[in-house]
Amino acid sequence: MSLKAxxxxxxxxxxxxxxxxxxxxxxxTTLRELLQNLVGQGQKKILLNLSDVSYIDSSGLGALVSGxxxxxxxxxxxxLLNLTKKVQDLLQITKxxxxxxxxxxxxxxxxxxK
Amino acid sequence: xxxxERLALVLESTHRTVELADRILRxxxxxxxxxxxxxxxISLAVREVVANAVFHGNAGDATKKVxxxxxxxxxxxxxxxxxxxxxFDPTSLPDPCDPANLLLDHGRGVFLVKTSMDEVTxxxxxxxxxxxxxxxxxxxxxx
Numbered sequence: 092m093s094l095k096a097x098x099x100x101x102x103x104x105x106x107x108x109x110x111x112x113x114x115x116x117x118x119x120t121t122l123r124e125l126l127q128n129l130v131g132q133g134q135k136k137i138l139l140n141l142s143d144v145s146y147i148d149s150s151g152l153g154a155l156v157s158g159x160x161x162x163x164x165x166x167x168x169x170x171l172l173n174l175t176k177k178v179q180d181l182l183q184i185t186k187x188x189x190x191x192x193x194x195x196x197x198x199x200x201x202x203x204x205k
Numbered sequence: 206x207x208x209x210e211r212l213a214l215v216l217e218s219t220h221r222t223v224e225l226a227d228r229i230l231r232x233x234x235x236x237x238x239x240x241x242x243x244x245x246x247i248s249l250a251v252r253e254v255v256a257n258a259v260f261h262g263n264a265g266d267a268t269k270k271v272x273x274x275x276x277x278x279x280x281x282x283x284x285x286x287x288x289x290x291x292x293f294d295p296t297s298l299p300d301p302c303d304p305a306n307l308l309l310d311h312g313r314g315v316f317l318v319k320t321s322m323d324e325v326t327x328x329x330x331x332x333x334x335x336x337x338x339x340x341x342x343x344x345x346x347x348x
Contacts, residue, residue, distance in 0.1 A: 114252065115220070115223060115252070115256050116220055116223075116224075146245070146248075146249075148249060148252050148253060148256075148314075148317070149253055149311075149313040149314040149316075149317050150256070152313055153309075153310035153311050153313070154310070156307075156308060156309070156310045157310040159308070160308050160310070177245060181317075184317075184320050185301060185302065185313055185316070185317070186302045186307060187307065189307070190307055190308065
């Protein structure tokens with residue numbers, strides 16, 4: 092299943108609703124290109140909604156980390172919203188929960204951007 | 206449910222092999238009686254090991270193969286993946302959870318394999334390539 096992404100603007104924050112699996116191949120390429128394009132368009136407050144992401148592998152984690160470093164390197168912010176238990180567990184064991192700001196409520200997440 | 210079964214495949218060194226191996230082992234583990242969580246953990250480990258075999262071990266060389274074998278044995282699913290590459294020293298891999306490595310966009314595959322499976326053995330074969338053997342016990346009491 093390919094990764095689908097729909098962007099919307101909420102109070103100056105780009106919320107990206109992702110649907111599918113973020114795994115090696117087309118899906119991680121899609122995510123990396125999406126984030127690069129958003130940064131290229133000057134959108135530096137990005138919230139990834141992962142509520143419909145069922146599965147992430149190491150390549151997908153790499154794409155998330157790459158997006159995070161790209162954004163922070165340009166004074167931007169990349170945050171995560173609505174992790175499933177599987178994805179939450181994955182970020183926990185890889186200690187990436189210490190890197191990403193994670194939210195379970197969209198309004199709170201949007202309001203956290205500076 | 207069906208009695209103990211085994212499979213053995215020789216696969217191409219292509220990206221499709223990762224998806225194929227994932228699908229085959231997911232079906233195998235489901236029929237063997239694994240829970241949904243066990244199937245997900247096996248799926249993740251298989252994807253990571255086969256991807257390493259294809260892209261790192263065999264370096265995408267189409268003339269080199271990936272061998273995949275699985276069987277139900279001693280209360281667990283035993284999965285073995287071999288490549289035909291140079292092999293590597295698994296003890297030389299950096300810890301992806303070290304704060305100095307957290308922002309790297311690679312290097313988490315083997316770590317995820319080890320955390321997903323109950324037993325993992327990696328060895329460089331005398332002939333060529335790496336052999337990774339992984340076990341997932343069907344019952345928690347077997348661990």
